[in-house]
Amino acid sequence: MTKIIGLTGGIASGKSTVSNLLRLSGYPIVDADQITRRLQAAHSKGLEQLVTVFGEQILNPDQTLNRYTLGSIVFNDQEKLNKLNIVMQPLIYDEIWRQVKHYRKQQLPYVILDVPLLFEANYANDCDLIIVVTVDRQTQLQRLMHRNGYSKFDAEQRINSQMSLAKKEKRADIVINNSGNRDELERQVANLIDQMRHHKL
Numbered sequence: 610m611t612k613i614i615g616l617t618g619g620i621a622s623g624k625s626t627v628s629n630l631l632r633l634s635g636y637p638i639v640d641a642d643q644i645t646r647r648l649q650a651a652h653s654k655g656l657e658q659l660v661t662v663f664g665e666q667i668l669n670p671d672q673t674l675n676r677y678t679l680g681s682i683v684f685n686d687q688e689k690l691n692k693l694n695i696v697m698q699p700l701i702y703d704e705i706w707r708q709v710k711h712y713r714k715q716q717l718p719y720v721i722l723d724v725p726l727l728f729e730a731n732y733a734n735d736c737d738l739i740i741v742v743t744v745d746r747q748t749q750l751q752r753l754m755h756r757n758g759y760s761k762f763d764a765e766q767r768i769n770s771q772m773s774l775a776k777k778e779k780r781a782d783i784v785i786n787n788s789g790n791r792d793e794l795e796r797q798v799a800n801l802i803d804q805m806r807h808h809k810l
């Protein structure tokens with residue numbers, strides 16, 4: 610039976626870095642951020658629904674989604690964030706489980722769900738094991754500002770709109786601490802992969 614491993618964390622905590630390492634070792638990843646981007650592609654039904662809710666202000670001149678603008682609208686207004694979730698979550702949910710089904714059919718030992726909102730959007734109960742990638746707040750802030758070119762205000766707004774990492778850690782089976790350098794992260798992931806290879810998870 611295919612075991613479902615949930616991989617989550619906070620914004621810029623290092624989920625994608627961890628999932629890329631797992632992918633490189635051959636494990637199948639269901640990537641919610643990638644799925645979301647596909648569902649919001651230019652002229653898609655998802656994007657059309659978002660424009661109906663938030664207006665044309667969320668579009669770039671070439672009709673693609675302006676992610677920064679939409680983020681700025683929803684990440685300081687819970688009501689607007691709820692509206693975004695009402696449009697996107699059902700679409701994301703269907704595609705995530707379609708992909709899981711596909712991997713289950715192949716009878717692979719593990720499938721990894723890389724889902725930022727694993728707890729908030731109720732995927733946790735369907736996981737056999739949950740990994741949370743955590744990071745101290747200062748490092749998270751610095752990495753987010755650096756990666757996205759955000760001001761401190763933009764970065765804090767986005768971090769503060771999420772469930773706290775402390776709360777997520779409490780619900781984890783395994784915590785990967787990514788406050789250190791890349792080597793330290795890779796060592797923790799190598800240890801995880803070793804356990805998966807020996808079917809210890």
Ligand SMILES: CC(C)(COP(=O)(O)OP(=O)(O)OC[C@H]1O[C@@H](n2cnc3c(N)ncnc32)[C@H](O)[C@@H]1O)[C@@H](O)C(=O)NCCC(=O)NCCS
Nearest residue numbers: 619620641642645676677679680693694697724725726771
């Ligand atoms: C608002 C959007 C356009 C901002 O895009 P942007 O490129 O700036 O950020 P990106 O998508 O890379 O997300 C960065 C991080 O923000 C956090 N985040 C994203 N969506 C949400 C949300 N609905 N609620 C809380 N946090 C969120 C996650 O930690 C995520 O990893 C985008 O995040 C979006 O469309 N979100 C809704 C879809 C969703 O819920 N995605 C999460 C997958 S379960």
Ligand SMILES: Nc1ncnc2c1ncn2[C@@H]1O[C@H](COP(=O)(O)OP(=O)(O)OP(=O)(O)O)[C@@H](O)[C@H]1O
Nearest residue numbers: 619620621622623624625626752756789790791794
């Ligand atoms: N140990 C580390 N040392 C230095 N930089 C790191 C480390 N781990 C990750 N990073 C960098 O921090 C940033 C955030 O990492 P990553 O994109 O993997 O996070 P994420 O949790 O997937 O973020 P998001 O949820 O916002 O998509 C990236 O620019 C990444 O290259």
